[in-house]
Amino acid sequence: MRLAIVGFGPRGLGALEALLRHGHGPISVDVFEPDPHPGAGPNFSPEEDPRCLLNLPLRDVKLPDPPNVSFPQFQEWVQEHDQNRFLPRAHLGAYLSARFSAVREALPDTFRLRILPHFVTYAGKGDDGAWVLNAGDKSFGPYDEVLLSLGQPDTIPDEQIARWRAHADRHRLPFLAAYPTEAVVAAAENWTDSVVGIRGLGLSTLDMISVLTLGRGGHMHAGRYIPSGREPATILPFSLDGMAPAPKPETAELAARFALDASEKETFRRLLAEALALDPDASVRHLAQTLLQPVARICGSDASEWIDTELINPGTQRGEDPVAALRRDIAIAAGDEPPSVGYTVGQIWRGWQPDLRRVLRNTPARADTRMAIVGFDTGLKRYSYGPPVEDARLLLALIEQGLVRLTVANDPDIELVPEGWRLDGRRTAGVMIDAVLPSAAFSSLDSKLIRGLAGRGAVRALADTAGVETVSDGQVVAADGITTRGMSMLGRLTEGSVIAADSIHDCFGMVADQWAKGMFERAVKPVSR
Incomplete structure:
Protein backbone atom coordinates (compact mmCIF):
# COMPACT_ATOMS: atom_id res chain seq x y z
CA MET A 1 0.00 0.00 0.00
CA ARG A 2 1.20 3.48 -0.91
CA LEU A 3 -0.02 6.31 1.31
CA ALA A 4 0.50 10.08 1.58
CA ILE A 5 -0.16 12.10 4.74
CA VAL A 6 -0.42 15.82 3.99
CA GLY A 7 0.18 17.78 7.18
CA PHE A 8 2.05 16.20 10.08
CA GLY A 9 1.32 17.93 13.34
CA PRO A 10 -0.18 15.97 16.26
CA ARG A 11 -3.03 14.69 14.09
CA GLY A 12 -0.64 13.35 11.48
CA LEU A 13 1.38 11.66 14.20
CA GLY A 14 -1.80 10.12 15.61
CA ALA A 15 -2.63 8.80 12.13
CA LEU A 16 0.83 7.28 11.74
CA GLU A 17 0.52 5.52 15.09
CA ALA A 18 -2.92 4.21 14.09
CA LEU A 19 -1.39 2.78 10.90
CA LEU A 20 1.15 0.91 12.98
CA ARG A 21 -1.55 -0.42 15.32
CA HIS A 22 -3.82 -1.72 12.58
CA GLY A 23 -1.60 -2.19 9.53
CA HIS A 24 -0.39 -5.39 7.98
CA GLY A 25 1.86 -6.11 5.02
CA PRO A 26 4.19 -3.68 3.28
CA ILE A 27 3.24 0.01 3.69
CA SER A 28 4.97 2.97 2.07
CA VAL A 29 4.16 6.38 3.57
CA ASP A 30 5.20 9.81 2.32
CA VAL A 31 4.66 12.59 4.84
CA PHE A 32 4.38 16.14 3.49
CA GLU A 33 5.16 18.69 6.20
CA PRO A 34 7.12 21.91 5.61
CA ASP A 35 7.32 22.73 9.32
CA PRO A 36 10.73 21.81 10.82
CA HIS A 37 9.12 19.94 13.74
CA PRO A 38 7.21 16.88 12.41
CA GLY A 39 4.78 15.55 14.98
CA ALA A 40 4.39 18.93 16.66
CA GLY A 41 3.63 21.28 13.78
CA PRO A 42 3.33 25.06 14.08
CA ASN A 43 0.58 25.04 16.73
CA PHE A 44 2.80 23.19 19.20
CA SER A 45 6.15 24.34 17.95
CA PRO A 46 8.97 23.65 20.44
CA GLU A 47 10.08 27.20 19.60
CA GLU A 48 6.76 28.77 20.68
CA ASP A 49 6.97 31.52 23.29
CA PRO A 50 6.96 29.89 26.76
CA ARG A 51 4.26 32.30 27.92
CA CYS A 52 1.75 30.52 25.65
CA LEU A 53 0.28 27.79 27.85
CA LEU A 54 -1.62 24.61 27.14
CA ASN A 55 -5.35 24.72 27.65
CA LEU A 56 -5.16 21.55 29.76
CA PRO A 57 -3.55 20.89 33.14
CA LEU A 58 -0.83 18.28 33.15
CA ARG A 59 -3.18 15.79 34.83
CA ASP A 60 -5.45 15.79 31.77
CA VAL A 61 -2.80 15.31 29.07
CA LYS A 62 -3.10 11.56 28.57
CA LEU A 63 -2.51 10.05 25.14
CA PRO A 64 -2.62 6.42 24.00
CA ASP A 65 0.77 4.74 24.23
CA PRO A 66 2.56 4.62 20.87
CA PRO A 67 2.76 1.20 19.20
CA ASN A 68 5.93 -0.84 18.74
CA VAL A 69 8.00 1.27 21.13
CA SER A 70 8.18 2.01 24.84
CA PHE A 71 7.87 5.77 25.28
CA PRO A 72 6.82 7.66 28.41
CA GLN A 73 3.63 9.62 28.86
CA PHE A 74 3.96 13.40 28.78
CA GLN A 75 3.82 13.73 32.56
CA GLU A 76 6.77 11.38 33.01
CA TRP A 77 8.74 12.73 30.05
CA VAL A 78 8.51 16.37 31.13
CA GLN A 79 9.50 15.49 34.72
CA GLU A 80 6.97 17.81 36.29
CA HIS A 81 5.39 16.61 39.53
CA ASP A 82 2.68 19.25 39.93
CA GLN A 83 -0.22 17.66 38.07
CA ASN A 84 -2.24 20.87 38.32
CA ARG A 85 0.20 22.96 36.27
CA PHE A 86 -0.58 24.25 32.79
CA LEU A 87 2.71 23.88 30.96
CA PRO A 88 3.90 25.81 27.88
CA ARG A 89 2.62 24.48 24.56
CA ALA A 90 6.25 24.31 23.48
CA HIS A 91 6.83 21.56 26.07
CA LEU A 92 4.14 19.38 24.54
CA GLY A 93 5.52 20.16 21.09
CA ALA A 94 8.97 18.99 22.15
CA TYR A 95 7.42 15.83 23.59
CA LEU A 96 5.48 15.08 20.40
CA SER A 97 8.59 15.65 18.29
CA ALA A 98 10.59 13.26 20.48
CA ARG A 99 7.74 10.74 20.43
CA PHE A 100 7.72 10.81 16.64
CA SER A 101 11.47 10.23 16.55
CA ALA A 102 11.08 7.19 18.80
CA VAL A 103 8.24 5.79 16.69
CA ARG A 104 10.23 6.35 13.51
CA GLU A 105 13.30 4.59 14.85
CA ALA A 106 11.19 1.54 15.81
CA LEU A 107 9.40 1.14 12.47
CA PRO A 108 9.18 -2.48 11.27
CA ASP A 109 11.00 -3.53 8.12
CA THR A 110 7.69 -3.68 6.24
CA PHE A 111 7.03 0.02 6.84
CA ARG A 112 8.81 2.66 4.74
CA LEU A 113 8.52 6.31 5.76
CA ARG A 114 9.74 9.47 4.01
CA ILE A 115 9.48 13.01 5.35
CA LEU A 116 9.12 15.51 2.52
CA PRO A 117 9.36 19.20 3.52
CA HIS A 118 6.99 20.34 0.78
CA PHE A 119 3.73 22.30 0.68
CA VAL A 120 1.18 20.37 -1.38
CA THR A 121 -1.01 22.47 -3.70
CA TYR A 122 -2.65 19.82 -5.88
CA ALA A 123 -4.17 16.37 -5.48
CA GLY A 124 -5.77 14.51 -8.36
CA LYS A 125 -6.20 11.08 -9.86
CA GLY A 126 -4.14 9.82 -12.77
CA ASP A 127 -5.36 7.64 -15.62
CA ASP A 128 -4.75 4.54 -13.51
CA GLY A 129 -7.03 5.81 -10.72
CA ALA A 130 -4.16 6.40 -8.28
CA TRP A 131 -3.58 9.73 -6.57
CA VAL A 132 -0.85 12.16 -7.58
CA LEU A 133 0.26 15.16 -5.51
CA ASN A 134 2.02 18.31 -6.69
CA ALA A 135 4.18 20.59 -4.56
CA GLY A 136 5.65 23.50 -6.49
CA ASP A 137 7.10 22.11 -9.70
CA LYS A 138 7.48 18.58 -8.26
CA SER A 139 5.08 15.68 -8.64
CA PHE A 140 4.73 12.75 -6.21
CA GLY A 141 2.92 9.45 -6.33
CA PRO A 142 1.15 7.37 -7.29
CA TYR A 143 -0.72 6.77 -4.00
CA ASP A 144 -3.53 4.40 -3.13
CA GLU A 145 -4.66 6.64 -0.28
CA VAL A 146 -4.20 10.29 0.70
CA LEU A 147 -4.92 11.66 4.17
CA LEU A 148 -5.28 15.42 4.58
CA SER A 149 -4.50 16.21 8.23
CA LEU A 150 -4.14 19.92 7.70
CA GLY A 151 -4.09 22.48 10.46
CA GLN A 152 -5.47 25.94 9.81
CA PRO A 153 -4.89 26.92 6.17
CA ASP A 154 -5.14 30.43 4.84
CA THR A 155 -8.62 31.90 4.79
CA ILE A 156 -10.27 34.64 2.80
CA PRO A 157 -10.26 37.75 5.03
CA ASP A 158 -13.71 38.77 6.17
CA ALA A 244 -13.12 37.09 29.41
CA PRO A 245 -13.50 33.28 29.40
CA ALA A 246 -13.87 31.60 32.78
CA PRO A 247 -10.77 29.72 34.01
CA LYS A 248 -10.75 25.98 34.60
CA PRO A 249 -10.79 24.54 38.15
CA GLU A 250 -7.39 25.08 39.75
CA THR A 251 -6.85 21.59 41.16
CA ALA A 252 -7.88 18.01 40.51
CA GLU A 253 -9.89 18.06 43.75
CA LEU A 254 -11.87 21.10 42.61
CA ALA A 255 -12.41 19.61 39.17
CA ALA A 256 -13.70 16.38 40.74
CA ARG A 257 -16.81 18.08 42.10
CA PHE A 258 -18.02 18.39 38.49
CA ALA A 259 -17.44 14.70 37.73
CA LEU A 260 -20.33 12.87 36.10
CA ASP A 261 -21.61 9.50 37.21
CA ALA A 262 -22.24 6.57 34.86
CA SER A 263 -26.00 7.13 34.64
CA GLU A 264 -25.54 10.81 33.70
CA LYS A 265 -23.10 9.89 30.95
CA GLU A 266 -25.46 7.23 29.62
CA THR A 267 -28.36 9.70 29.65
CA PHE A 268 -26.26 12.18 27.69
CA ARG A 269 -25.33 9.62 25.04
CA ARG A 270 -28.95 8.53 24.66
CA LEU A 271 -30.39 12.04 24.43
CA LEU A 272 -27.63 13.14 22.03
CA ALA A 273 -28.45 10.26 19.69
CA GLU A 274 -32.14 11.21 19.93
CA ALA A 275 -31.33 14.88 19.34
CA LEU A 276 -29.48 14.11 16.12
CA ALA A 277 -32.74 12.76 14.65
CA LEU A 278 -34.59 16.06 15.27
CA ASP A 279 -34.74 19.41 13.50
CA PRO A 280 -32.12 22.01 14.58
CA ASP A 281 -34.09 23.92 17.23
CA ALA A 282 -35.63 20.83 18.76
CA SER A 283 -32.29 19.00 18.77
CA VAL A 284 -30.46 21.61 20.82
CA ARG A 285 -33.35 22.04 23.25
CA HIS A 286 -33.57 18.26 23.67
CA LEU A 287 -29.85 17.99 24.27
CA ALA A 288 -29.79 20.91 26.72
CA GLN A 289 -32.15 19.03 29.02
CA THR A 290 -29.31 16.65 29.88
CA LEU A 291 -27.75 19.49 31.89
CA LEU A 292 -30.59 19.97 34.36
CA GLN A 293 -30.07 16.97 36.65
CA PRO A 294 -26.28 17.17 37.08
CA VAL A 295 -26.42 20.96 37.63
CA ALA A 296 -29.01 20.48 40.36
CA ARG A 297 -26.90 17.74 41.96
CA ILE A 298 -23.63 19.70 41.86
CA CYS A 299 -24.65 23.24 42.77
CA GLY A 300 -28.21 22.80 44.02
CA SER A 301 -29.72 25.17 41.45
CA ASP A 302 -32.37 24.93 38.78
CA ALA A 303 -30.65 25.63 35.46
CA SER A 304 -33.87 25.94 33.42
CA GLU A 305 -33.87 29.73 33.16
CA TRP A 306 -30.12 29.84 32.38
CA ILE A 307 -30.53 27.26 29.62
CA ASP A 308 -33.60 28.99 28.15
CA THR A 309 -31.58 32.21 27.91
CA GLU A 310 -28.65 30.33 26.33
CA LEU A 311 -30.95 28.91 23.67
CA ILE A 312 -32.49 32.28 22.83
CA ASN A 313 -29.69 34.78 23.46
CA PRO A 314 -26.44 32.93 24.27
CA GLY A 315 -23.84 34.54 26.45
CA THR A 316 -26.05 37.20 28.00
CA GLN A 317 -26.49 35.55 31.42
CA ARG A 318 -23.33 37.17 32.82
CA GLY A 319 -24.94 40.54 33.25
CA GLU A 320 -22.21 41.75 35.58
CA ASP A 321 -19.46 44.20 34.82
CA PRO A 322 -16.74 42.24 32.92
CA VAL A 323 -14.18 42.82 35.67
CA ALA A 324 -16.59 41.71 38.38
CA ALA A 325 -17.42 38.60 36.34
CA LEU A 326 -13.71 37.81 35.92
CA ARG A 327 -13.07 38.23 39.64
CA ARG A 328 -15.97 35.94 40.49
CA ASP A 329 -14.92 33.25 37.99
CA ILE A 330 -11.40 33.23 39.46
CA ALA A 331 -12.85 32.78 42.94
CA ILE A 332 -14.99 29.84 41.72
CA ALA A 333 -12.04 28.22 39.93
CA ALA A 334 -9.94 28.54 43.10
CA GLY A 335 -12.70 27.10 45.30
CA ASP A 336 -13.24 30.34 47.18
CA GLU A 337 -16.86 30.69 46.03
CA PRO A 338 -19.53 28.11 45.20
CA PRO A 339 -19.92 27.45 41.46
CA SER A 340 -22.50 29.43 39.53
CA VAL A 341 -24.97 27.72 37.21
CA GLY A 342 -23.03 28.89 34.14
CA TYR A 343 -19.69 27.70 35.49
CA THR A 344 -21.20 24.33 36.41
CA VAL A 345 -22.80 23.94 32.97
CA GLY A 346 -19.42 24.60 31.33
CA GLN A 347 -17.57 22.02 33.40
CA ILE A 348 -20.27 19.39 32.87
CA TRP A 349 -20.16 20.06 29.13
CA ARG A 350 -16.38 19.70 29.16
CA GLY A 351 -16.75 16.31 30.84
CA TRP A 352 -19.07 15.19 28.06
CA GLN A 353 -16.69 16.09 25.24
CA PRO A 354 -15.40 12.54 24.51
CA ASP A 355 -18.96 11.20 24.20
CA LEU A 356 -20.03 14.25 22.20
CA ARG A 357 -17.24 13.67 19.67
CA ARG A 358 -17.88 9.93 19.45
CA VAL A 359 -21.66 10.02 19.06
CA LEU A 360 -21.80 12.95 16.64
CA ARG A 361 -19.09 11.43 14.45
CA ASN A 362 -20.81 8.06 14.17
CA THR A 363 -24.49 9.00 14.02
CA PRO A 364 -26.18 10.11 10.78
CA ALA A 365 -27.96 13.46 11.02
CA ARG A 366 -29.12 16.41 8.98
CA ALA A 367 -26.43 18.99 8.27
CA ASP A 368 -28.40 21.83 9.85
CA THR A 369 -28.97 19.78 12.99
CA ARG A 370 -25.26 19.04 13.25
CA MET A 371 -24.41 22.71 12.87
CA ALA A 372 -26.97 23.70 15.52
CA ILE A 373 -25.24 21.39 18.02
CA VAL A 374 -21.82 22.72 16.96
CA GLY A 375 -23.14 26.24 17.58
CA PHE A 376 -24.39 25.30 21.05
CA ASP A 377 -21.00 23.77 21.86
CA THR A 378 -19.22 26.91 20.62
CA GLY A 379 -21.37 29.13 22.81
CA LEU A 380 -20.49 27.13 25.93
CA LYS A 381 -16.75 27.39 25.28
CA ARG A 382 -16.58 30.59 27.34
CA TYR A 383 -16.98 28.24 30.34
CA SER A 384 -15.86 24.82 29.08
CA TYR A 385 -12.67 25.83 27.21
CA GLY A 386 -11.36 28.40 29.67
CA PRO A 387 -7.75 29.30 30.45
CA PRO A 388 -5.50 28.37 33.37
CA VAL A 389 -6.28 30.28 36.56
CA GLU A 390 -2.83 31.89 36.42
CA ASP A 391 -3.68 33.50 33.07
CA ALA A 392 -6.96 34.83 34.48
CA ARG A 393 -5.15 36.17 37.57
CA LEU A 394 -2.59 37.89 35.36
CA LEU A 395 -5.40 39.51 33.38
CA LEU A 396 -7.09 40.73 36.56
CA ALA A 397 -3.81 42.06 37.97
CA LEU A 398 -3.11 43.94 34.73
CA ILE A 399 -6.59 45.47 34.85
CA GLU A 400 -6.01 46.57 38.43
CA GLN A 401 -2.62 47.97 37.40
CA GLY A 402 -4.29 49.96 34.62
CA LEU A 403 -2.33 48.29 31.82
CA VAL A 404 -5.34 46.38 30.43
CA ALA A 435 -6.53 37.14 17.94
CA VAL A 436 -9.71 35.62 16.46
CA LEU A 437 -9.16 32.12 15.06
CA PRO A 438 -10.38 32.01 11.45
CA SER A 439 -13.53 30.07 10.70
CA ALA A 440 -13.25 26.47 9.52
CA ALA A 441 -16.16 27.07 7.13
CA PHE A 442 -15.49 25.72 3.64
CA SER A 443 -16.62 29.00 2.09
CA SER A 444 -13.85 30.94 3.83
CA LEU A 445 -10.93 28.64 2.92
CA ASP A 446 -8.22 30.09 0.69
CA SER A 447 -6.47 26.77 0.05
CA LYS A 448 -5.43 25.98 -3.51
CA LEU A 449 -5.34 22.28 -2.62
CA ILE A 450 -8.89 22.11 -1.25
CA ARG A 451 -10.34 24.52 -3.80
CA GLY A 452 -8.86 22.38 -6.55
CA LEU A 453 -10.43 19.22 -5.13
CA ALA A 454 -13.77 21.01 -4.87
CA GLY A 455 -13.51 22.28 -8.45
CA ARG A 456 -13.07 18.72 -9.67
CA GLY A 457 -16.00 17.52 -7.59
CA ALA A 458 -13.91 15.39 -5.23
CA VAL A 459 -15.03 17.19 -2.04
CA ARG A 460 -17.98 19.30 -0.95
CA ALA A 461 -19.04 21.34 2.07
CA LEU A 462 -21.41 19.81 4.62
CA ALA A 463 -23.31 23.13 4.76
CA ASP A 464 -22.73 26.82 4.03
CA THR A 465 -21.19 27.48 7.45
CA ALA A 466 -19.57 24.04 7.84
CA GLY A 467 -16.33 22.44 6.78
CA VAL A 468 -15.65 19.61 4.33
CA GLU A 469 -18.18 16.77 4.56
CA THR A 470 -16.73 13.43 5.67
CA VAL A 471 -18.08 10.08 6.85
CA SER A 472 -17.20 8.41 10.14
CA ASP A 473 -13.86 6.98 8.96
CA GLY A 474 -12.72 10.32 7.52
CA GLN A 475 -13.42 9.68 3.82
CA VAL A 476 -14.48 12.87 2.07
CA VAL A 477 -17.83 13.12 0.33
CA ALA A 478 -17.82 14.15 -3.32
CA ALA A 479 -20.14 16.61 -5.03
CA ASP A 480 -22.45 13.75 -6.06
CA GLY A 481 -22.87 12.59 -2.45
CA ILE A 482 -20.71 9.47 -2.79
CA THR A 483 -17.42 9.10 -0.94
CA THR A 484 -14.27 9.77 -2.93
CA ARG A 485 -12.26 6.57 -2.70
CA GLY A 486 -8.75 7.02 -1.39
CA MET A 487 -9.16 10.62 -0.13
CA SER A 488 -9.69 11.28 3.59
CA MET A 489 -9.55 14.32 5.83
CA LEU A 490 -9.27 14.68 9.60
CA GLY A 491 -9.34 17.78 11.79
CA ARG A 492 -11.07 21.10 12.25
CA LEU A 493 -11.58 21.65 8.52
CA THR A 494 -14.28 18.95 8.74
CA GLU A 495 -16.30 20.84 11.37
CA GLY A 496 -19.91 19.76 11.33
CA SER A 497 -19.07 16.22 10.32
CA VAL A 498 -17.10 16.25 13.58
CA ILE A 499 -17.10 18.47 16.64
CA ALA A 500 -14.47 19.74 19.08
CA ALA A 501 -11.68 18.69 16.70
CA ASP A 502 -9.18 21.18 18.14
CA SER A 503 -8.54 18.97 21.18
CA ILE A 504 -5.15 17.25 21.39
CA HIS A 505 -7.03 14.12 22.47
CA ASP A 506 -8.99 14.14 19.21
CA CYS A 507 -5.69 13.71 17.33
CA PHE A 508 -5.01 10.30 18.87
CA GLY A 509 -7.11 7.22 19.55
CA MET A 510 -10.65 6.71 18.24
CA VAL A 511 -10.63 9.14 15.29
CA ALA A 512 -7.30 8.01 13.89
CA ASP A 513 -8.15 4.36 14.56
CA GLN A 514 -11.41 4.61 12.60
CA TRP A 515 -9.56 6.14 9.67
CA ALA A 516 -6.81 3.49 9.68
CA LYS A 517 -9.27 0.60 9.97
CA GLY A 518 -11.40 1.99 7.14
CA MET A 519 -8.38 2.44 4.93
CA PHE A 520 -7.15 -1.12 5.40
CA GLU A 521 -10.67 -2.45 4.79
CA ARG A 522 -10.80 -0.54 1.49
CA ALA A 523 -7.45 -2.00 0.50
CA VAL A 524 -8.94 -5.48 0.22
CA LYS A 525 -12.14 -4.40 -1.56
CA PRO A 526 -12.45 -4.07 -5.33
CA VAL A 527 -12.29 -0.53 -6.67
CA SER A 528 -15.75 0.69 -7.64
CA ARG A 529 -14.90 4.30 -8.33
Missing part, protein backbone atom coordinates in the same frame (compact mmCIF):
# COMPACT_ATOMS: atom_id res chain seq x y z
CA GLU A 159 -14.94 42.23 5.28
CA GLN A 160 -13.74 43.76 8.54
CA ILE A 161 -10.22 42.33 8.34
CA ALA A 162 -9.84 43.25 4.67
CA ARG A 163 -10.84 46.82 5.45
CA TRP A 164 -8.52 46.98 8.45
CA ARG A 165 -5.55 45.62 6.50
CA ALA A 166 -6.04 48.25 3.81
CA HIS A 167 -6.31 50.92 6.50
CA ALA A 168 -3.11 49.70 8.21
CA ASP A 169 -1.23 49.64 4.89
CA ARG A 170 -2.44 53.11 3.98
CA HIS A 171 -1.32 54.68 7.26
CA ARG A 172 1.65 52.37 7.97
CA LEU A 173 0.11 51.02 11.15
CA PRO A 174 1.19 47.71 12.76
CA PHE A 175 -1.50 45.07 12.16
CA LEU A 176 -0.48 41.49 13.01
CA ALA A 177 -2.08 38.09 13.49
CA ALA A 178 -1.60 36.58 16.94
CA TYR A 179 0.37 33.63 15.54
CA PRO A 180 3.14 32.94 14.99
CA THR A 181 4.03 34.70 18.23
CA GLU A 182 7.61 35.27 17.05
CA ALA A 183 6.35 38.11 14.84
CA VAL A 184 4.51 39.74 17.75
CA VAL A 185 7.50 39.34 20.08
CA ALA A 186 9.82 41.04 17.57
CA ALA A 187 7.40 43.86 16.79
CA ALA A 188 6.68 44.52 20.49
CA GLU A 189 10.21 45.88 20.87
CA ASN A 190 8.85 49.05 19.27
CA TRP A 191 5.53 49.18 21.12
CA THR A 192 6.62 50.60 24.46
CA ASP A 193 4.18 53.38 25.33
CA SER A 194 1.86 52.37 22.45
CA VAL A 195 -1.83 51.56 22.81
CA VAL A 196 -2.38 48.01 21.51
CA GLY A 197 -5.81 46.74 20.53
CA ILE A 198 -6.48 42.99 20.48
CA ARG A 199 -9.45 41.74 18.47
CA GLY A 200 -11.21 38.99 20.42
CA LEU A 201 -11.27 37.93 24.06
CA GLY A 202 -10.51 34.22 23.92
CA LEU A 203 -7.50 32.06 24.72
CA SER A 204 -5.36 33.58 21.95
CA THR A 205 -5.88 37.01 23.47
CA LEU A 206 -4.58 35.78 26.82
CA ASP A 207 -1.50 34.43 25.03
CA MET A 208 -0.93 37.87 23.51
CA ILE A 209 -1.39 39.64 26.85
CA SER A 210 1.18 37.34 28.47
CA VAL A 211 3.65 37.94 25.62
CA LEU A 212 3.21 41.72 25.86
CA THR A 213 3.65 41.85 29.64
CA LEU A 214 5.52 38.88 31.14
CA GLY A 215 7.38 38.59 27.85
CA ARG A 216 8.52 42.19 28.20
CA GLY A 217 10.07 41.60 31.63
CA GLY A 218 7.13 42.16 33.99
CA HIS A 219 6.29 39.65 36.70
CA MET A 220 3.68 38.72 39.27
CA HIS A 221 4.35 39.13 42.99
CA ALA A 222 1.86 38.46 45.78
CA GLY A 223 -1.05 38.72 43.38
CA ARG A 224 0.09 42.01 41.87
CA TYR A 225 1.68 42.72 38.52
CA ILE A 226 5.06 44.44 38.72
CA PRO A 227 5.71 46.23 35.42
CA SER A 228 9.11 46.41 33.77
CA GLY A 229 8.44 49.68 31.98
CA ARG A 230 8.85 47.95 28.61
CA GLU A 231 5.17 47.05 28.17
CA PRO A 232 2.73 48.91 25.91
CA ALA A 233 1.11 51.87 27.63
CA THR A 234 -2.31 50.23 27.42
CA ILE A 235 -3.68 46.96 26.05
CA LEU A 236 -7.29 47.04 24.86
CA PRO A 237 -8.72 43.54 24.27
CA PHE A 238 -12.21 43.91 22.86
CA SER A 239 -15.20 41.77 21.95
CA LEU A 240 -18.95 42.14 21.60
CA ASP A 241 -19.49 41.80 25.37
CA GLY A 242 -16.04 42.49 26.83
CA MET A 243 -16.20 39.25 28.85
CA ARG A 405 -8.87 47.63 29.88
CA LEU A 406 -11.55 45.19 28.78
CA THR A 407 -13.49 46.85 26.00
CA VAL A 408 -16.88 46.34 24.40
CA ALA A 409 -16.72 47.12 20.71
CA ASN A 410 -18.77 46.18 17.66
CA ASP A 411 -17.54 46.64 14.10
CA PRO A 412 -19.89 49.52 13.19
CA ASP A 413 -18.74 51.38 16.31
CA ILE A 414 -15.01 51.08 15.50
CA GLU A 415 -13.84 54.21 13.72
CA LEU A 416 -10.82 54.02 11.43
CA VAL A 417 -8.71 57.15 11.91
CA PRO A 418 -5.20 57.98 10.65
CA GLU A 419 -3.81 57.24 14.13
CA GLY A 420 -5.32 53.77 14.24
CA TRP A 421 -8.59 52.24 15.48
CA ARG A 422 -10.92 54.26 17.72
CA LEU A 423 -12.68 51.50 19.63
CA ASP A 424 -15.30 53.13 21.83
CA GLY A 425 -15.38 56.73 20.71
CA ARG A 426 -12.62 57.61 23.18
CA ARG A 427 -9.63 55.26 23.10
CA THR A 428 -7.54 54.81 19.96
CA ALA A 429 -5.24 51.85 19.39
CA GLY A 430 -2.23 52.58 17.20
CA VAL A 431 -1.38 48.86 17.00
CA MET A 432 -3.83 46.04 16.25
CA ILE A 433 -3.50 42.28 16.83
CA ASP A 434 -6.06 39.90 15.37
